[in-house]
Amino acid sequence: MSNxxxxxxxxxxxxxxxxxxxxxxxxxxxxxxxVAPLDVVLGHIQKIFYIHVPIAAMSFLAFFLVFVFSIIxxxxxxxxxxxxxxxxxxxxxxxxxxxxxxxxxxxxxxWGVWWTWEPxxxxxxxxxxxxxxxxxxxxxAPNRSQGxxxxxxxxxxxxxxxxxxxxxVQWWRSIHPSAVVGPFAESxxxxxxxxxxxLVSLVAFTLLFVLLFNQRIxxxxxxxxxxxxxxxxxx
Amino acid sequence: MIxxxxxxxxxxxxxxxxxTFFRLGIIGFVLVVGIAYMVYAAFPGNTxxxxxxxxxxxxxxxQDGRVLRVSGKLLDGSFHRPKGSTSANFALIDSxxxxxxxxxxxxxxxxxxxxxxxxxxxxxxxSYGMDxxxxxxxxxxxCPSKYQSMEEEYSEDYMYDEEKSTKS
Numbered sequence: 461m462s463n464x465x466x467x468x469x470x471x472x473x474x475x476x477x478x479x480x481x482x483x484x485x486x487x488x489x490x491x492x493x494x495v496a497p498l499d500v501v502l503g504h505i506q507k508i509f510y511i512h513v514p515i516a517a518m519s520f521l522a523f524f525l526v527f528v529f530s531i532i533x534x535x536x537x538x539x540x541x542x543x544x545x546x547x548x549x550x551x552x553x554x555x556x557x558x559x560x561x562x563x564x565x566x567x568x569x570x571w572g573v574w575w576t577w578e579p580x581x582x583x584x585x586x587x588x589x590x591x592x593x594x595x596x597x598x599x600x601a602p603n604r605s606q607g608x609x610x611x612x613x614x615x616x617x618x619x620x621x622x623x624x625x626x627x628x629v630q631w632w633r634s635i636h637p638s639a640v641v642g643p644f645a646e647s648x649x650x651x652x653x654x655x656x657x658x659l660v661s662l663v664a665f666t667l668l669f670v671l672l673f674n675q676r677i678x679x680x681x682x683x684x685x686x687x688x689x690x691x692x693x694x695x
Numbered sequence: 696m697i698x699x700x701x702x703x704x705x706x707x708x709x710x711x712x713x714x715t716f717f718r719l720g721i722i723g724f725v726l727v728v729g730i731a732y733m734v735y736a737a738f739p740g741n742t743x744x745x746x747x748x749x750x751x752x753x754x755x756x757x758q759d760g761r762v763l764r765v766s767g768k769l770l771d772g773s774f775h776r777p778k779g780s781t782s783a784n785f786a787l788i789d790s791x792x793x794x795x796x797x798x799x800x801x802x803x804x805x806x807x808x809x810x811x812x813x814x815x816x817x818x819x820x821x822s823y824g825m826d827x828x829x830x831x832x833x834x835x836x837x838c839p840s841k842y843q844s845m846e847e848e849y850s851e852d853y854m855y856d857e858e859k860s861t862k863s
Contacts, residue, residue, distance in 0.1 A: 497844030497845065498844065498845045499842045499843065499844065499845065500843045500844065500845045501809065501812055501814050501815075501838055501839070501843075502809075502838065502842075503845070506842055509842065534716070569807075569808060570807075570808075570809060570836060570838055571807065571835045571836055571837070572806075572807030572808075572810075572833070572834055572835050572836055573833060573835060576833075576835060578744045579744060586730060606715070609715060609716055609719075610715075610719060612716075613716055613719040613720060613723055614723065617720065617723040617724070617727060618723075620727060632743070632744060633743055633744045633745055633766075634744050635744065635745075635818060635835055635837045637838065637839075637840035638840045639840070640840055640841070640842060646840070646841070648841070649840060649841045649842070650841075650842055651842065651843055651844055653844070654842055654844070
């Protein structure tokens with residue numbers, strides 16, 4: 461009975477989260493398309509920036525969570541932590557996919573090509589492949605716990621690529637713009653109003669990430685429960 | 696013999712899994728090093744995505760017809776496209792203050808929108824031809840990592856087009 465109560469609270473929290481996220485996203489879109497000034501060189505195209513950058517940041521957050529939860533899983537060997545790592549990994553793949561797609565549509569009108577094999581793009585594509593492997597490897601293992609173990613190994617080792625992607629524009633010559641916010645940004649690289657809208661967008665996408673992450677955990681829990689029930693019935 | 700699958704004890708044999716993890720770690724490490732090497736080998740001029748104009752002009756080995764990328768600024772007034780032609784000639788220089796004649800280049804096709812913008816850096820992908828003209832297969836435009844709002848007084852200054860940069 462108490463279990464049911466907890467579930468009720470969880471459902472309520474996810475509804476509130478979804479509502480908040482929707483409202484903030486609408487405000488965010490309004491700010492991006494109506495309030496944000498046009499960039500002097502790039503014009504309208506630059507608006508992709510407010511979506512591309514926060515989503516990329518969220519994919520880094522997701523893979524950091526995979527890294528942390530994978531370590532905890534290896535120490536504790538409990539399905540709970542594996543589920544958290546898996547959910548973060550899957551949402552992370554969605555976010556890095558969107559990063560690549562928004563990057564591609566931004567590159568074509570500005571650089572003149574959809575894709576070029578430069579450091580930031582290449583390392584990001586490798587990042588995408590690593591976490592696709594992270595999801596797929598579970599299906600190749602003979603049993604669940606072994607699959608979780610393989611995945612944890614990829615989740616920990618694969619995280620190496622995240623700082624490489626981040627520093628790639630710092631370390632190597634590239635066509636990709638370097639950071640306009642954060643420790644490596646040149647002062648005045650981003651106008652205050654643009655920085656403020658970026659911040660709102662970052663909060664909105666963080667909320668979206670939390671919402672998706674939370675939902676994925678619940679669904680995964682149900683999937684695991686179903687798999688166990690079926691396994692039990694087959695025996 | 697049905698083992699009760701407690702949530703906490705889903706690992707059947709911790710000893711083998713530790714060994715597997717160790718082996719997997721080694722495989723993963725080898726993969727990472729392998730990928731790093733491939734990335735290193737894939738870039739022209741070893742690790743560089745592009746060479747600057749002066750780097751390209753200094754070393755003769757770069758001019759043997761190999762495919763690589765060269766980056767520079769468009770030399771003001773160097774752009775020339777004969778009427779009705781799809782082939783355009785222009786020159787790249789290291790920076791706008793550089794007095795060097797720069798690198799003569801040719802490209803057949805439509806220029807990217809921001810090619811004539813004074814803030815843009817041009818990256819050409821192609822090879823040096825026999826006639827000492829860089830034959831570009833692809834033209835890329837790099838923009839500054841700086842975003843500024845458009846203001847009225849600036850806007851005209853930035854409305855660069857082909858005619859303005861063309862030799863009369």
